[in-house]
Amino acid sequence: MIRAYYIAILLTIALFKILSYIPSFNGSAIAFVPGQFIAHILYVIPFTKYPFYMHVFWTLCVEFQFYLLIGVIYFLSDSPLYKFIFLVLFSLSSLIPFSNSYYLVLNYAAIFALGISLVTLYKNRNWQNIMLPVFFLILIAFKFGIPIFILLLLCSIAVFYFTLIIKPLAFLGDISYSLYLTHTLTLIVFSGISKRLHIDLSHYKLFWLIIEVLVAALFAYIFYLLIEKPSLRLSKHIFYKKTKGSLLQTRLNLK
Structure with a gap:
């Protein structure tokens, strides 16, 4: 997936360069600035002075922040209580008026928390796990408005009850x-x-x-x-080799 993103960056630079030679093109070529390129590669463009090559890339920066945050904090403990408290606090962070919040994962924390809670509910359907999605949907309605609330509510329902493959x-x-x-x-x-x-x-x-x-x-x-x-096949192959190697090492250690 990362490889596809890198190729998209290079395509964007190349395309604007080609289009700049066309008289009717209103834009201009994208100058190759090493700092800007590296910032795109590392998903840190929102925290630099550089503009996006294509503004749609901003969501990948938010997604990358989410993976870092969840990878570092959410899985620190397997305790259901810990994860419950984390998700509640994480979702409430969306109410904090950060500067430049448009590009921060915390601004969308309630939406991300809803997704995680739905996975938990899907695995174990009890009243405790129902509470969190309901809370997050209410928070989303308050933060983002009724249209987004309705959209995510319908998506949440579809996750559980729409099994037909079209x-x-x-x-x-x-x-x-x-x-x-x-x-x-x-x-x-x-x-x-x-x-x-x-x-x-x-x-x-x-x-x-x-x-x-x-x-x-x-x-x-x-x-x-x-x-x-x-790129997906390559990443799966690399993951398989790493997993296979770690399993082999574990067996050797056991011996």
């Missing part, structure tokens, strides 16, 4: 990360080509929207096949 949705799920990484680039190119061909996208908006979505999905699928899927 192939088009499953396909979109498979390519969702690639679509996330590439959709903005695809739309930029699509818009540029339409201007070059003097196509007015303001007419028949629904038609052109469908075309844009299909083109974005097609490119995402190609990216998924060529970049994301091989």
